[in-house]
Amino acid sequence: MPGRHPPIRRLPTTLAFGALVLAVSAVASPAAESPAATVPVPPPLPPERPEILKTPPAPEAPPPTPPARPAELTPPASPSKETADAPAQAKPSETGKPEIPVPPPTPPGRPPELSGEAALALKVTPPDDTACRTRLKRLGVEFEPLPPIIEGQCTAPLPLKVVRLADGVALPQGATLTCRTAEALARWVTEVQVEAERSLKHGLTGLELGGSYVCRGQNHDVDAKLSEHAFANAADIMAFTFAGRASIPVKAMPDGSDEARFLSAVREKACGFFRTVLGPGSNAAHANHFHLDERERTAGHRLCE
Incomplete structure (x- = not known):
């Protein structure tokens, strides 16, 4: 109809309230207004340095000097090589006169009994072998x-x-020996007798010796060290004699024969009585005899070849 207003549409209550709030805010806060500029504030000054730290520390006192070494405990200064080689000069004394240097004392002279011919005549008392000789007699x-x-x-x-x-075992040539070596020979021969009865069924009657005391070098070399024969300390066994059978010479025998077994057994037993045992196979110089001696060696070492 002409002259009538169109009907008013009502918004919901919630929307209407929100629009009202926006409108009020727009009026109260103009859009063109900008925040005020801030002035920078300088940092706070540090506190003043304490007086105790402004003054430098006083220097430490030096350690005390140790007392001087007593004169009686001070060793005399050793002279340098130049001073030692230079001739001694007189030193002025307290009286003003030069002191004459005193030469070192001369060592005492050698006693007459240790000089010249007297020294060569000195004799060392041999060890007492009385007990050894008693044992030899007991062994027969x-x-x-x-x-x-x-x-x-x-x-x-x-x-x-x-x-x-013992038991009449003869040494036709005799043997010049020390008592100790003679005792070792006698004890070994008792074992040889037992082996002769066991393996050969014949009793031992004697030993054929190639030498006992002889003044010579080892292996008859004049430039070699003295042999133990030179001290009556060795014996060379050339052969064994028996009752009722031929003698057995010391040499290489056929393997497996009675003679080879006998020689091998008695040679092994000799190593328990003598410090040195050499024979066939040791070297060419001992191819025809057993060399037995009592040579002393370091730590009781024995040579059995």
């Missing part, structure tokens, strides 16, 4: 004492001449 060994042997460096102060061992 026949022997006689001999005078001391002195032949250059070859010496034997108390030699014995052994002519027979």
Whole structure:
């Protein structure tokens, strides 16, 4: 109809309230207004340095000096090489006169008994072998004492001449030996007798010796070290004699034969009585005999070849 207003549409209550709030805000806060500019504030000043830290520390006092070394404990200064080699000069004394240097004392002279011919005549007392000779008699060994042997460096102060061992085992050539070596020989021969009865069924009657005391070098070399023969301390066994059968020479025998077994057994037993045992196979110089001696070695070492 003409002259009438169109009907008013009503918004919901919630929407109407929100629009009202927006309108009020727009009026109260103009859009063109900008925030005010801020002035920078300087940092706070540090606190003042304490007075105790402004003054430098006082220097430490030096450590105390140790007392001087007493004169009686101060060693004399050793002279330098130039001073030692220079001739001694007189030093002025407290009186003003030069002091004459005193030469070092001369060592005492050598006693007369240790000089010249007297020194060569000195004799070392040989060890007492009385107990050893008693043991030889108990073993049935026949022997006689001999005078001391002195032949250059070859010496034997108390030699014995052994002519027979236990149970009548003869030494036709005799043997010049020390008592200790004679005792080792006698004890070994008792084992040889047992082996002869066991393996050969014949009793041992004697030993053929190639030598006992001889003044010579080892292996008859004149430039070699002295042999133990040179001290009556060794014996060379060339052969064994028996009752009722042929003698057995010391040499290489056929393997497996009675003679080979006998020689091998008695040679092994000798290593328990002598410090040195050499024979066939050791070297060419011992291819025809057993060399037995009592040579002393370091730590009791024995040579059994």
